[in-house]
Amino acid sequence: MTNFQSRICFGFAPAMLFPKSFEDPYQHFAAIQTCCHNTPYESFETFLPEDESMRKLCIQSMQKNEIKLHYNAPGIFQIDGEFNPCSENPEYRKNALNLAKKHICYAAEAESPIIVFAACPDKGIKKRPELLKRFMEYFLELAELCRTYHMEITIEPIERHRFKKLILGPFKDCADFMLEAQKNGAANAHLMIDTAHLPLMEESLETAIKETxxxxxxxxxxxxxxxxxxxxxxxxxxxxxxxxxxxxxxxELTDQFVQLFECGYIPRTPGTQRAKISLEVRPYPGCDELTSIQLMYEKVKTACDLAAEKLEIY
Structure with a gap:
């Protein structure tokens, strides 16, 4: 085990690497199967197929290849449609809750220690308080189900003012929301950072770390x-x-690792608790998927090693 591996459980998102996975469940199944043989990664960031036979085969392949699943809920909850958890339509809210619970059960099947959700679409400042109230009710119910499976639940902060335009949004608002959820009994609920979102949110990693x-x-x-x-x-x-x-x-990646070491998220000494870090990326233009993800492994490991050297950690 390298110094990098002793401190970080490193993974990537098969569906992001093979983008057609979001459109076709068979492509998604094939992506997971293909990526199971793509060592030295230790974890996957993905949701699982709804088809029971495909889902069980994916879980078997991951277990056989000693790959942990860090469950990412599908993007359908981020769209203003029949699975919007904050919809004006109560039937749509019910749909979202039932589907989200189904994915929590899938995550439990695969023994995932964590599940990642994003917030609902924003509808402007006037409607925001009511939407946040609905989302809190939804989130607390999900957190309670996760608790029964000894699973952590987290919200992924995503830009509110442009592009995806989700209600949680700025890191300060995300932290305030999560602290309120914790006060209401969601002790297994915490936050995460996606560095790819920072420029889109016009926030710095320093601010993101401080708030989360x-x-x-x-x-x-x-x-x-x-x-x-x-x-x-x-x-x-x-x-x-x-x-x-x-x-x-x-x-820039090296600077990010310096900050993740300095804030204590990545442990300075090897131990039982490793930092969970994953790539959510598409392939390089003109480069195949597996070569792309191998190249990025080396880049990330090099950045981490350079940061550790700069801080005299190893």
């Missing part, structure tokens, strides 16, 4: 962002780290 630590930082996604409207990767697209026109490359 108020409610507990338990998970980190890594990625890049492109702010050039002429790029195919413009907006909320999860481009690969170091892509042309991107915001982050090795230097």
């Amino acid at each position: 630590q108020r409610a507990g930082l338990i998970h980190v996604h890594l990625g890049d962002a492109v702010l050039d409207p002429n790029s195919n990767f413009y907006g909320h697209t999860h481009p690969p780290i170091g892509v042309h026109g991107g915001t982050f490359d090795l230097k």
Whole structure:
């Protein structure tokens, strides 16, 4: 085990690497099966197929290859439709709650220690208090179900003022929401950071860490962002780290690891508790998926090692 592996349980998102997975359950199944053989990654960030036979085969493949699942709920809850947990339509809210609970049960089947949700669509400042009230009711019910499975639940902060336009949103608001959830009994609920969202949210990693630590930082996604409207990767697209026109490359990634060490999220000494960090990225243009994810493993490991050297950790 390397110094990197002794401190970090590192993973990636198969569905993001094979984007057709979001459109076709068979493509999603194939992506998980293909990625199971893509060592040295230790974990996957994904949801599981609703088809029982495909889901069980995915779980078997992950277990056989010693891959942990860090469950990410599908994006359907982020759309203003029949699975919007904050919809004006009570039937749609019921649909969202039932489907979210179903995915929590899938996560439990795979023995995932954590499940990641995002918030509902924002409808403007006037409707925000009512939507946040609905989302809190929904979230507390999900957190209670997760608790019965000894599972952590987290909210992924996503930009509110542009691109996806979800209600949770700014890191301060996310932390305030999570602290309120904890006061209402959700002791298993904490926050996470996705570095790819920071430029889209116009927030710094320093601010993100400061705010999330108020409610507990338990998970980190890594990625890049492109702010050039002429790029195919413009907006909320999860481009690969170091892509042309991107915001982050090795230097910036190293700085991110320095901050994650300094705040205590990544342990300075190896132990039983490792930091959960994963890539949520698409492949490099002109490069196949598996080569892309291997290249990014080396880039991330190098950045972590450089940060540790700078801080005289190892």
